[in-house]
């Protein structure tokens with residue numbers, strides 16, 4: 001019987017690095033490097049040829065980095081290669097992440113012709129000063145131009161990313177960003193709060209760090225997001241994700257519900273046939289070694305070596321997913337969604353009742369009103385969502 005599968009393709013190139021970014025991405029790489037990288041991606045995709053016909057691919061997410069840096073011919077090549085190896089569902093959701101300022105009419109038409117049917121545009125803020133402060137490459141006008149061009153090219157499923165808790169961001173500035181985004185009526189809005197990651201230029205900049213709004217203000221921004229977007233008909237289906245009916249991101253739902261996915265590219269991770277393996281593990285050490293030796297990622301020889309490392313990891317099919325960590329993941333991801341987790345689904349996957357494993361913690365939080373059981377489903381209540389990080393940490397299992 002054929003099973004469903006999702007594919008993630010990692011494009012690790014950006015024009016310049018944003019100050020808060022700790023994703024695996026490289027700035028200033030040449031077109032030649034991108035070409036070589038796409039070639040290597042196709043080799044990696046080919047590794048799955050022997051088992052590909054057991055699956056139907058229902059979603060593809062080309063993420064980054066800044067995938068929209070790639071011109072239409074490279075995106076077309078990647079998707080054509082995927083189609084040669086895998087069978088795609090007839091309404092397969094195919095998303096490309098895009099940075100305003102990198103989308104042009106011709107590129108958008110090319111993406112459309114290649115089968116891309118969803119765009120995810122990283123705006124972050126409508127405040128040009130704030131964008132500059134974060135090291136973003138675009139301003140709000142470029143977002144407007146990109147969004148309008150995407151609509152003209154026929155993209156009727158667009159996500160816009162916005163961020164709260166940014167250095168120097170006032171509630172007024174955040175509300176203005178939301179209102180301006182709502183004027184464009186995108187089908188989906190992701191609203192994340194900034195997480196300061198160790199080692200980023202932001203974390204090392206005391207002036208910017210001093211401008212971070214206090215938690216209370218960030219919390220208020222979160223509440224405002226719920227109210228404003230809710231009033232405009234967006235359903236909050238995950239803690240940070242809002243969609244008009246029927247436009248939930250199907251690819252992310254696969255992650256959050258424990259479905260199977262395979263990632264291609266240097267920063268990709270997979271959950272495939274009960275095993276979790278990550279291209280990034282080991283590769284980061286490898287890149288560090290190269291950098292210490294004064295080498296650059298863009299060297300073609302290094303790229304090939306990098307990919308040899310990846311395929312070696314894949315062949316070894318690293319680290320089986322242990323039962324406990326799968327249960328933890330099921331709870332962490334499922335509880336982030338407003339519909340929560342299903343008792344029946346848990347029992348089917350793990351051959352245990354959820355209360356057998358998590359009885360004390362569930363009973364405690366349900367009694368306190370932080371969680372609720374509705375029919376077959378267990379959810380975080382509004383009160384629970386406010387302290388979700390603390391609650392989710394209690395779902396880590398003691399494996400001794």
Ligand code: SF4
Nearest residue numbers: 014017018021064065
């Ligand atoms: S565009 Fe995205 S991936 Fe690239 S540097 Fe900025 S935050 Fe990082």
